[in-house]
Amino acid sequence: MQHILKQLPKSQIELEVTVVPTDYTKEMEAAAGRLSQRAAIHGFRPGKAPYDIVKQSLGEIKILEEAIQSIVEKNYHLAVTAEKMETIGMPEITIEKMAPGNDFVFKAIAALLPTVKLTDFSKIDAKKKEVVVGDKEMNDVLENLRKMQAMEVIKEGPATKEDKVEVAMNMFIDKVGVEGGQAPKHQVYLSEGHYIPGFADQLLGMKKGEEKEFSLKFPDEHYQKHLAGKNIDFHVKVNDVYSIEYPEINDELAVKLGQKSVEGLKEILMTNLKQEAQNKEDQRIEAELLEKVILASEFSEVPDVLVTSEKQKMFYELKNSLQEQGIEFEKYMKDLKKTEAEIADDFAERAMTRVKAALISRQIAKENNIKVEKDELEKEIEAIRVTYKNDPKVEEALKRPEVLDTLAATIQNKKVVAWLKEKILK
Secondary structure (H helix, E strand, O other), X not given: OEEEEEEEOOOEEEEEEEEXXXXXXXXXXXXXXXXXXXXXOOOOOOOOOOHHHHHHHHOHHHHHHHHHHHHHHHHHHHHHHHHOOOEEEEEEEEEEEOOOOOOEEEEEEEEEOOOEEOOOHHHOOOOOOOOOOOHHHHHHHHHHHHHHOOEEEXXXXXXXXXXXXXXXXXXXXXXXXXXXXXXXXXXXXXOOOOOOOOHHHHHOOOOOOOEEEEEEEOOOOOOOOOOOOOEXXXXXXXXXXXXXXXXXXXXXXXXXXXXXXXXXXXXXXXXXXXXXXXHXXXXXXXXXXXXXXXXXXXXXOOOHHHHHHHXXXXXXXXXXXXXXXXXXXXXXXXXXXXXXXXXXXXXXXXXXHHHHHHHHHHHHHHHOOOOOOHHHHHXXXXXXXHHOOOOHHHHHXXXXXXXXXXXXXXXXXXXXXXXXXXXXXX
8 A cells, every 4th residue: 555645725735545456356356345245246145255256246346346345454553543633523425436356545634633832831820719618608598499499379469570470472564463472471570681681571460361562672682583672562361360479488398398397498598509509610710710711722723623513513512502492493593593504603712712722632642641431431421321211222332332422522522620629720
């Protein structure tokens, strides 16, 4: 096997590989065996016909066509290894010459893994913030728990600021009904801000059965772009008015929430609040560390294939997130007035940052011998099995090499972040 290396723009290379006939004999023999397994060759059991018989029966060009993938994969790998290069993604293959008994020539265009020159970590300035949780945070949570236990009772008389109102709502633009703007049982808590400023105020003082028409401007940043910033006409009819009765914050409420006393409830809440605050601070400092290390490090040109792959990953993360929220992706695109490609392109900058963060993590692990031990991976797998107990889909996924590689990469990234914290944080 011989090859010629050519450097291309955007961290790409072209390899022209020439394989002489004697170097692809084994691939041809294996291909003939596969063909004889599939094709009925008179006088021989499947897979047992000699090479010359398969050649005579099917033609040697047919054997070579069957062997193409094996020849390319083997010799592409040999050429890359000989050049001591690290490629990423699938190469673009073009067959230049292909004839039985002659040199087999192909070209492969591949992207190179970017090189990273790490910064001097002693020059990175980052500090942890003290996590403080006080009475305000505690009281806010208690108030929310109190509201969650509230009783709603239908009342007579006008709606006040403390009430909830259920209305049949219709929205119009120039007397034409807005698509999706009909809600027969729209519930509004008058003490809380509504997504349309001023809407709750319009319902104050209304009674059951009363109707009202009014106009309001939708917020400029509203996610429904066809309504954002527009004046909308509303017609509402009050179905019911509810008074809201809140329980006292006492031992009785604590018992309802599974605790023995209000003091015990507060103790658990404080522990949870501190842990939540600490988790947020950990996420903040990790993001800051990576951002500063990325800005201070040097990268060779990042190939398009890496950014494109990351954009696609972020795109599917968005789709899954919307699905979990019960939002149809087609409607989401319609509201934004964007195509799938345009939404994916919006991720370009963040995708580049994520790619560089991954490259940084890989380089730090490589230079500092940060590895994932077998027992660490097994522990992570067991934790997943406990979370998704007896789920056949999860069990099947945990057998796939690419899933295990992803888990190992996740563990390694966590170890790298821990290493960075220890190295940099003051």
